[in-house]
Amino acid sequence: MLPQRVARLRRLALIGLTGALAVAMSACASERGSGGGADQTFVFGAAGAPKNFDPIFNDDGESFRPARQMFDTLVTYKPGTTELVGDLATAWTPSADGKAWTFTLRQGVKFHDGTPFNAAAVCFNFDRWYNMKGAAAQSQMIYYGDVFEGFAKNEGDATGSPVYKSCEAKDDFTAVINLNKAKGAFPDAFGLTSLSISSPDALKKYDADNVTQSGDSFTYPAYANEHPTGTGPYKFESYDKTNKTITLVRNDDYWGEKAKTAKLIFKIIEDENARKQELAAGTIDGYDFPSPADYNSLKDAGNQVLIRPAFNILYLGINQKNNPKLQDVRVRKAIEYAINKDQLAKNKLPSGAYAQTQFLPNNVPGYTDSVEKHSYDPNQAKQLLQQAGASDLTVNFYVPTEVTRPYMPNPVDIGGAIADDLKAVGIKVNIVQEPWNGGYKDDVQKAGKQDLHLLGWTGDYADAGNFVGTFFGRQKAEFGFDNAQIFSALSNADAQVTPDAKKSAYEQASVLISQYVPAVPLTSSPPAIVVKNNIHNLIPTPLTDERFYTVTKG
Incomplete structure (x- = not known):
């Protein structure tokens, strides 16, 4: 005890x-x-x-x-x-x-x-x-x-x-x-x-x-x-x-x-359809992260579909290192305005998924409605791109294959939907697909080769630092930015040991992050x-x- x-x-x-x-x-x-x-x-x-x-x-x-x-x-x-x-x-x-x-x-x-x-x-x-x-x-x-x-x-x-x-x-x-x-x-x-x-x-x-x-x-x-x-x-x-x-x-x-x-x-079994077929054939007893579209058919076939609470974040990473135009906050905000997160949650993720405004699930202390919101607005996205001189923006968008994660049951489909939204506001998108454990994580998280990328996080424990601190607590090749104010705010929050002080400090950090847009929070979903x-x-x-x-x- x-x-x-x-x-x-x-x-x-x-x-x-x-x-x-x-x-x-x-x-x-x-x-x-x-x-x-x-x-x-x-x-x-x-x-x-x-x-x-x-x-x-x-x-x-x-x-x-x-x-x-x-x-x-x-x-x-x-x-x-x-x-x-x-x-x-x-x-x-x-x-x-x-x-x-x-x-x-x-x-x-x-x-x-x-x-x-x-x-x-x-x-x-x-x-x-x-x-x-x-x-x-x-x-x-x-x-x-x-x-x-x-x-x-x-x-x-x-x-x-x-x-x-x-x-x-x-x-x-x-x-x-x-x-x-x-x-x-x-x-x-x-x-x-x-x-x-x-x-x-x-x-x-x-x-x-x-x-x-x-x-x-x-x-x-x-x-x-x-x-x-x-x-x-x-x-x-x-x-x-x-x-x-x-x-x-x-x-x-x-x-x-x-x-x-x-x-x-x-x-x-890397392919989700193959996992479903092997379950039906009886060669496996279960698998994780079934496609939301398959829930009813899996139940009708006599299986148990066990739903977890949402405790994750899917995000669109933005790497500022390779493309100078991505260093302009107006461009990063334009990218967020361009994405229809509600449709993404509805069409590509499990029932119960919701669009995100920040990098915390809504059941973790530190989540706050005070963040700066950039809700779906293609016209606003186009205006910001024009103001920033980035109407001709071209990005290399890295998307993982051979993987199903709690926050992205089908990354290729999700990446395709996001790319379509970006193209609709005039951004040229080059999609680069790589296997999850066959180059993708190394290229994105260690080498920082991408301009944009899909990643996410399932919390390891109920602490805001395990989310925003993990993402933005220090300089990382994945994002390629240096913001002393954000680093300091997260370090201060992590030093708090009482619940009230910790909650308040992480709320302040979440507001700073929302204003800077180092990445785009997309959705949280119940896998x-x-x-x-x-x-x-x-x-x-x-x-x-x-x-x-x-x-x-x-």
Whole structure:
């Protein structure tokens, strides 16, 4: 249970969703009991291939999905909600100044290689992340870089003053994380999948930090590709790249409730129609992010379509680096005025999707009606382009393929609709399509080759900084701008630890962002997950971080 002082400091969480979301089960990580499981196999259709299986080096849902089944974090989120509960830690307490967090650790836990989980293992992991350098550090900038802001030795894109200071193992089951400054993202951020705890022995044995870089591409070592070793309810067995299947097996030594299925297989099926066909054929038991147009037919065929609450943002990124005309705020506003967000939400996204005016879902503290709004107005878009001398604007618009994300079920269709709106106000659009894990993310987020691009975000926890701070908290190749006022406003908001102060500070930051238009917020939408009628005890979550150890068949 959380100490009272932590409860007072913790941000407002989105709770009360479990009843509407749970299919048949209501256990949380801190209340897991013992269990067994039939010798069954649950086969899930994955929308894309994972980058690898080392959580610290990943930043996308298809990589995190198998990792979440194999690894645990210090804290986690109650199934079906964003409410914080214990995982590898049973209690956590901040110091008076917020610069130290003391964790009481769960006893009797073993890693998949049989080595013990303890405070020394926690400190080994935190020190590992902090001391990374070279390609290894550059490869973990999205999550670790955003939360901890810097490394022991900053290189490349890492330029900030590190939040992390040190870790102390007070005894076998007490770990203290020391920080250089208080950060409002904690304790919730300790539950990020990226901050999963790995076996120190396995990390050393399989050379986990030996990441190499060639251009914008990274090559990962044996630990990440063949030997991920956590404490979770499933263990890694194999990744057959030829047949595109990832096989996990039940961890019979798991500290909590044992997985109900002996095997968990992720079958990678990039095409959404192919996933639907395989579900109908019975070769998979479920898949994520079905097309909204298919909801009724899937139900009519005897499947369960489980709807999550909207907890995401789809945006049109604007990179100011390559095209000088995009550095003019009038041009960026014109682009937003040109897009019919209401029609986009209605025609291309699930029922319940809504047009966005800012980079926060409307259920996260910090969302405000005071932002500057640029609602659909093609005439206003044309006027601004003319005033800026950009009536002949040409943009390279990058759109991902071979991916389905919670915020964009069909990126090619969504990109096409946006391109049509831009063309209607006189903007020439060159669409560049690239596979999600085959160049798109590297070209957009690391190399910044694009003028415009489609991306989005599903919140990891109920904190505004996890959205706007992740997007605009520092200079990034994805957007190519430098705005000290926005960076300062977000840094100030992230330093607030009381809910009211944090809410007010993020509202002010949201207004600044809306006036500057570093990107265009498009929509928020409630994604679904579909499973056959004989699948039980799957709890859909607003964080899209479902754990499959509870799933039964029959």
